[in-house]
Amino acid sequence: MTERKRQNSNTRRAMLANEIAQAIRLRAFRPGEWLRQIDLEERFQATRFDVRSALDELAVRKTIEHVPNRGYRVAEVDLKTYEEILATRIILERATAEGIVARIDEAGIARLDALAAQFSAAVRTGSRTEQSEINRAFHQFMYSFCGNAVLEEMIWSLRDRGRGSQITVWSSHELLQKSDREHYEMMAALKARDAERLAALIATHIAKGAPVGPVPVEPG
């Protein structure tokens, strides 16, 4: 099989869009930074056409912003929008608790424990990137048990959008450690099958994880 079947543009575009999105998540491109098509062509070894498609897709997803005749840049999320994103995330992520508690099995709990431990390790010795990705993996795996794929999509879409804010997540090492501790509290609630406590923990995890002023009230 020397000649690999050529992928259709659909797939290539989606892959490229995800690669760029990941680069943005990892802060390889900072909020407000212009994404020059020529650079992206080289960096990701893609044609100009694919780059443009991928950028269009990300613009629809609001990960980046399109300015006519200027190009595409990483979306800068203003404070108001950032707080709205946080408030909406709290609404959505809280709502996963019930399903997770109802559906997660022993194997899932074990794997989550492992991810929590990985995060602890990353807090001590890992890079910012590792911390971020492991944290993401922890939450992604946890939410995957909620039993509502649409809900999950919404959550990740919002989480990605929130990256465009200037507010530095985990601004202090202290906050990072707090996040770490909260993961274990979540695990405890999970093992106790206490959905309400899990929901509350998720809410504070989101609200307190980002050091913005007065946190919007979550419904309850």
Added chain:
Amino acid sequence: MTERKRQNSNTRRAMLANEIAQAIRLRAFRPGEWLRQIDLEERFQATRFDVRSALDELAVRKTIEHVPNRGYRVAEVDLKTYEEILATRIILERATAEGIVARIDEAGIARLDALAAQFSAAVRTGSRTEQSEINRAFHQFMYSFCGNAVLEEMIWSLRDRGRGSQITVWSSHELLQKSDREHYEMMAALKARDAERLAALIATHIAKGAPVGPVPVEPG
């Protein structure tokens, strides 16, 4: 000003995408139906390029589905996904209640009353399309007071996606009248500034408006 300033493709694409989306909402194109690019060119007087861009955008928004080398078709939402959309809508739309009650003013209430009355009239004498659009206007205006633009976006994105289901909304005239009555119940809760009641009404409005089997449990 004989020569109008030419719009950039950005705007044209977005406008076309919205026109197509509306046509889908109004069931001019049915779930599963193929959207042939040539037809769309004619119908909306657009270039092929613009049509493709708009279709791509709608595919990202999941209003339509893209099948390589076959084209684009109105997304068919399977029952499971439909129920997930409903469940997620309940989560999100419930959450608007608090903000609406807190923020809506007398003028807003008056306008909502008028929209509710318009809907009643449409239930009696209007076409299916009118009913649908007025209902949309009612909810759109109400939710616009929730104070969270991001939350609103999510809601409308989900509502659009739900259109792709084969399940006929308002399958019976009875259900339509029930929706009508519920609007007035919402108005009453709104006037009483009772956020919790409003939230509960919104939840049943969504769940009972669509005659699917067992309705997913809403959190709370």
Added chain:
DNA sequence: GGCGAAATTATTGGCGCCAATTTTGTTGCA
């Protein structure tokens, strides 16, 4: 007449060219 294969037609989709626009650099003048 029924069925499968081949030819024809219809439709989609990759992509590169070059015009439009913006940005950067340079020159000339007060």
Added chain:
DNA sequence: TGCAACAAAATTGGCGCCAATAATTTCGCC
């Protein structure tokens, strides 16, 4: 030296052509 006008370079973006693929029809054979 500062500023404005002009020129050059860089970058984006519209769009049409035609190859690739799928759908349809025709044809020939059993």
